[in-house]
Amino acid sequence: MPLGIVFELLWLDTLELGGVVPPYGGLSFLLAFPLCRHFGLTQAGAALVPLFFSMLAAYAASWLELRQRAAQNVLAPALEAWCVGGRGGIPPSRAVLGAALRRAGWQLGFYALWFCVLYLLLAALTAGGHWPRLALVTWPAIYAAALLGAVLSLRTRQAYLVLAASLGCLALLFWLGA
Structure with missing residues (x-):
């Protein structure tokens, strides 16, 4: 349930207008949900790895569709x-x-490739015990970060810079606090 809320908040700009291709929110959910379930990632801090990479996949898929x-x-x-x-x-x-x-x-093909890569990454992290220790990260904090999806709906370069800077600052704060 928390994963669905995160993606719903993050991808508020899912309407395709003109030549704009929004990020593939469904793809990111279909990548993150089964992987989090399989590896038992129920805590917010542990789920950040698949969340982050599934968001990258969503942006990459929208870029590929624009090229198509x-x-x-x-x-x-x-x-x-x-x-x-x-x-x-x-x-x-x-x-x-x-x-x-x-x-x-x-x-x-794109989904299969990303799923396999993420599965192997998560399996390696699990086998080696190298999960990032982000105990301070809670689901409400991730929801707040995901609300920055509303900024993305502005469709300006500055909005994307604000998003990247905000997520970077949040990651730095959590990293230093952990």
Whole structure:
């Protein structure tokens, strides 16, 4: 339950507007939840490792989707040719099907890759007993940090700098206090 609340607060900007691709909040939840459950990470401090890496995965996936959308721009002349009845055109249904299949393929591969990497990382941390000691981190503190997702909805470079600086300061405070 706490993981769901964190991701809900963090990804307040999930509406796609124009060329903006929001972070994949569902991907981050689907990465963090089963891993936290499998490794028994119920305390907030212990769950920070999968939370952090699943957030990175969400941003990487949105960047990849933006690249995929840009790559599909080459289909525009072929679609226009089909609309005017010219040669060399492709019907919209074929273009949409191809785009959907490519998107599903890279998303599945991306999820599998990140899941395996995170699983191996968490298994190594568990086997070696090298978990970060962050006993001062509580779920309410993580909720407060996740509320910075509202800042992200502003979609400005300064908002992202504020988010990064705030999370960095929170991490430093917890690190020094632990």
